[in-house]
Amino acid sequence: MALLCVGSVALDNVTTPFGVTEDSLGGSAVYFSLAARFFTDVSVVGVIGEDFPAEHVAFLRDQGVDTGGIEAVEGKTFRWTGEYTGDMSSALTREVELGVFGEFAPTLPEAYREFPTLFLANSSPRTQLAVVEQMKAPRFVAADTMNLWIENERDALLELLKRIDCLFINDGEARMLEDDTNLIACGKAILRRGPSSVVIKKGEHGAILFTGDQVIPLPAFPTLEVKDPTGAGDSFAGGFMGYTASVGSESSGGVGRALAYGTVTASFTVGRFGVAGLTEIDRTHVDQRLDAYRKIFAV
Amino acid sequence: MALLCVGSVALDNVTTPFGVTEDSLGGSAVYFSLAARFFTDVSVVGVIGEDFPAEHVAFLRDQGVDTGGIEAVEGKTFRWTGEYTGDMSSALTREVELGVFGEFAPTLPEAYREFPTLFLANSSPRTQLAVVEQMKAPRFVAADTMNLWIENERDALLELLKRIDCLFINDGEARMLEDDTNLIACGKAILRRGPSSVVIKKGEHGAILFTGDQVIPLPAFPTLEVKDPTGAGDSFAGGFMGYTASVGSESSGGVGRALAYGTVTASFTVGRFGVAGLTEIDRTHVDQRLDAYRKIFAV
Numbered sequence: 001m002a003l004l005c006v007g008s009v010a011l012d013n014v015t016t017p018f019g020v021t022e023d024s025l026g027g028s029a030v031y032f033s034l035a036a037r038f039f040t041d042v043s044v045v046g047v048i049g050e051d052f053p054a055e056h057v058a059f060l061r062d063q064g065v066d067t068g069g070i071e072a073v074e075g076k077t078f079r080w081t082g083e084y085t086g087d088m089s090s091a092l093t094r095e096v097e098l099g100v101f102g103e104f105a106p107t108l109p110e111a112y113r114e115f116p117t118l119f120l121a122n123s124s125p126r127t128q129l130a131v132v133e134q135m136k137a138p139r140f141v142a143a144d145t146m147n148l149w150i151e152n153e154r155d156a157l158l159e160l161l162k163r164i165d166c167l168f169i170n171d172g173e174a175r176m177l178e179d180d181t182n183l184i185a186c187g188k189a190i191l192r193r194g195p196s197s198v199v200i201k202k203g204e205h206g207a208i209l210f211t212g213d214q215v216i217p218l219p220a221f222p223t224l225e226v227k228d229p230t231g232a233g234d235s236f237a238g239g240f241m242g243y244t245a246s247v248g249s250e251s252s253g254g255v256g257r258a259l260a261y262g263t264v265t266a267s268f269t270v271g272r273f274g275v276a277g278l279t280e281i282d283r284t285h286v287d288q289r290l291d292a293y294r295k296i297f298a299v
Numbered sequence: 300m301a302l303l304c305v306g307s308v309a310l311d312n313v314t315t316p317f318g319v320t321e322d323s324l325g326g327s328a329v330y331f332s333l334a335a336r337f338f339t340d341v342s343v344v345g346v347i348g349e350d351f352p353a354e355h356v357a358f359l360r361d362q363g364v365d366t367g368g369i370e371a372v373e374g375k376t377f378r379w380t381g382e383y384t385g386d387m388s389s390a391l392t393r394e395v396e397l398g399v400f401g402e403f404a405p406t407l408p409e410a411y412r413e414f415p416t417l418f419l420a421n422s423s424p425r426t427q428l429a430v431v432e433q434m435k436a437p438r439f440v441a442a443d444t445m446n447l448w449i450e451n452e453r454d455a456l457l458e459l460l461k462r463i464d465c466l467f468i469n470d471g472e473a474r475m476l477e478d479d480t481n482l483i484a485c486g487k488a489i490l491r492r493g494p495s496s497v498v499i500k501k502g503e504h505g506a507i508l509f510t511g512d513q514v515i516p517l518p519a520f521p522t523l524e525v526k527d528p529t530g531a532g533d534s535f536a537g538g539f540m541g542y543t544a545s546v547g548s549e550s551s552g553g554v555g556r557a558l559a560y561g562t563v564t565a566s567f568t569v570g571r572f573g574v575a576g577l578t579e580i581d582r583t584h585v586d587q588r589l590d591a592y593r594k595i596f597a598v
Contacts (some may be wrong), residue, residue: 017480077472087480181386183315183503184521204482206502206518216595217518219505222483296515297596299555 001139002041004112005032005238006131007121008101009046009070012274013081016088018227024274025056026080028121028144031231033065034278035238035265036119036168039246042238043115043147045069045108045131049077049100063279069109075100089203089228090172108134117245119237120164122146123256125156126184132163142166142197142241144233150177162194168203168237184215197255199240199262201233209259216256221264221293239265239286241249264289270296300438301340302544303411304331304537305430308345308369308422311573312380315387317526323573324355325379327420328441330530332364333577334564335418335507337585338545341537342414343408344368344430348376348399362578368411371461374399385517387528388502389471407433416544418536419463421445424455431462439494441465441540443532449476461493467536469500483514496554498539498561500532508558515555518590520563524570531565534577538564538585563588 012026013070029044036042037055043066048057052072061067076168082091104127120128120143128143135141141164149157150173157177161167167190169177174186183200187210190198197211204226206219240262243251265286268277311325330344335341342365347356351371360366377400381390403426412435417454419427419442427442434440440463448456449472456476460466466489468476473485482499486509489497503525505518539561542550550556564585567576 011504047459087474175386182523182525184523188523202504205501206516208518208521215521216598217505217521218596219507219516222507222516224481224483226481226486254596256595257520260598278533294596294598297517297598299515299517299552299559299593299594299596 001116001245002043003036003117003119004043004045004082004115004242005029005036005119005121005127006045006106006108007032007119007123008078008104009044009048009052009054010078010080010101012098012230013079014228014230014273015083016228016273017085019273021273025059026230026274028231028234030060030236030275031269031278032119032121032145032238034059034063034233034239034275035241036245036270037064038265039242039261040241040282042066043069043112045106045112047071047073047100047104047106049073049075052077057266059279066236069106069112072128073100077101082230084229087204088226091230106131117241118142119241120144121234121237125149125153125160127190129156129160129163132160140165140244142168142237144168144237145173147173147176158193161190164195166197166199168201168233169194169198170203170233174200187215199237199259201236203229203232207236207259207263209255211255214255216259218256218263221267221289223267223271227271228273229270231275232270235269236262236266239263260290260293261286300340300415300544300547302335302416303342303344303414303416303418304328304335304418304541305330305344305405305407305427306418306422307352307377307403308343308347309377309379309400310351311529312378313527313529313572314382315424315527315572316384318572320527320572325359325529325573326377327533329359329574329579330533330568331418331420331537331540332359332428333362333574334534334568335541335544336363336561337538337564337582338541341365341541342368342411343413344405345374346370346399346403346405348372348374351376351410358578368408372399376400381529383528386503387525390528405430417437417441417539418540419443420533420536424448424452424459428455428459428462439464439543440531441467441536443467443536444472446472457492460489463494465496465498466494467498467500467532467539469502469532473499486514498536498558500535502528502531505562506535508554510554513554515558515561517555517558520566522566522570522590527572528569529575531569534568535561535565538562559589559592560585563592
């Protein structure tokens with residue numbers, strides 16, 4: 001099944017203990033689509049400013065991503081400046097220049113409205129709701145969110161949760177949303193708000209999937225190579241959703257297999273700066289790492 | 300194989316968001332032995348003061364623990380007063396009264412020196428070394444440690460690492476010992492110091508086992524019931540070491556199986572206050588939970 005992703009396309013300035021990047025290709029929709037393309041056809045809807053280098057769009061296209069829905073408008077591209085220190089478990093945001101993404105109100109091209117699978121990368125839940133409403137009859141809709149919306153647009157977020165099938169959220173945000181310290185309780189509480197699946201992302205500690213009565217925690221793929229965590233969460237979602245879209249309800253490993261693919265896909269992202277970890281490999285590398293990962297659990 | 304544990308026997312005062320206990324049976328050797336007894340015969344060497352209730356010793360004995368090595372001496376029993384708040388990921392120590400444990404310098408009864416398997420619960424690495432030196436020809440020696448010794452008795456700790464087969468250490472302590480933020484790098488660095496296995500404990504995020512080139516991360520057993528994390532780490536080690544002692548090198552699931560048993564055993568501890576989570580179940584409950592845990596990984 002083809003997969004549509006609606007979200008940010010950005011220019012990133014990132015500092016980690018291992019280096020610095022400036023004006024590098026970034027954004028949620030970019031990391032998501034570069035991860036999902038290993039598994040299925042993926043199209044991006046997003047917005048860029050006049051300052052966005054044409055070669056970035058060409059690069060995405062060369063990687064197999066359908067960039068037909070990336071609109072160039074007057075103004076500046078969304079820029080994120082962030083830093084990772086210490087154990088790099090979370091980014092310190094130094095500066096956010098929303099630019100044209102601040103007015104992001106996508107009108108989906110007609111063809112995209114027919115897509116069976118949709119990922120709403122992190123943006124205002126009102127924007128996410130407006131996108132869902134343009135879809136004809138999607139079979140699986142997932143969304144990511146962040147602390148800002150939990151605090152400032154809680155009602156819209158709760159409304160969104162009734163309209164989607166799966167929420168991706170990190171552990172601190174899940175605790176904030178449910179005001180509970182037990183993550184298992186948080187996941188189950190979010191399920192009761194509407195989605196049939198919830199994935200709580202825990203960075204280096206892996207992720208927990210909740211669906212029905214099932215609770216599936218998986219650790220991160222153990223790696224010595226952690227250079228830049230930027231985009232790990234979106235790559236995780238990309239691997240998860242790409243695999244899900246590719247198999248429909250036919251996965252031999254069930255939903256856990258999608259979680260495992262998300263996990264190993266994200267492990268490639270963190271090993272290099274920017275998108276390089278995803279763009280210098282192919283599906284074979286992902287599958288080899290999945291095999292190694294699954295062997296760990298023969299306990 | 301019979302298993303010897305040398306460590307603290309204590310009286311605990313614990314406060315968590317779910318309740319308070321006063322003068323309850325505690326100590327590393329207590330949690331360890333109550334967890335290990337599901338798998339093998341376990342003997343404790345420790346010290347208590349005149350104030351230690353005789354019924355606690357009788358209780359341990361009734362649970363199948365050999366208490367012959369617990370010596371009662373003049374003075375007060377080791378008392379720990381601690382509190383867990385928020386996500387209960389780490390204890391705030393309010394008060395430590397070392398009492399007779401401050402002078403703990405065990406002379407092992409002759410019979411115990413023949414034991415093939417030894418666990419050195421957390422105490423000064425000098426004390427731990429003195430115990431190792433009394434053993435005749437142990438086949439597997441493991442030790443736990445803490446930040447205090449990493450900071451104040453580093454040389455003795457490094458010496459200990461050359462004399463043991465397995466180190467249990469939590470994630471913050473591993474980072475402190477190796478001055479590295481990447482936990483995988485920390486585990487591998489500790490291996491190079493001597494032990495053939497290292498287990499990094501991450502509380503609610505599970506644990507990572509390092510042995511040879513193998514790196515096995517496992518998540519915690521997902522549970523809604525977290526009432527009191529006291530003793531979770533020692534119960535984890537007890538399950539791991541008890542199972543290891545019971546199978547020798549014959550485990551069908553390899554070292555990962557020991558890690559899995561440690562994980563599920565600890566999940567019982569945190570579900571109740573004090574030692575109740577361990578003393579109100581039997582091996583059948585542990586095995587049932589192990590089965591449920593292993594099913595998670597059919598991804």
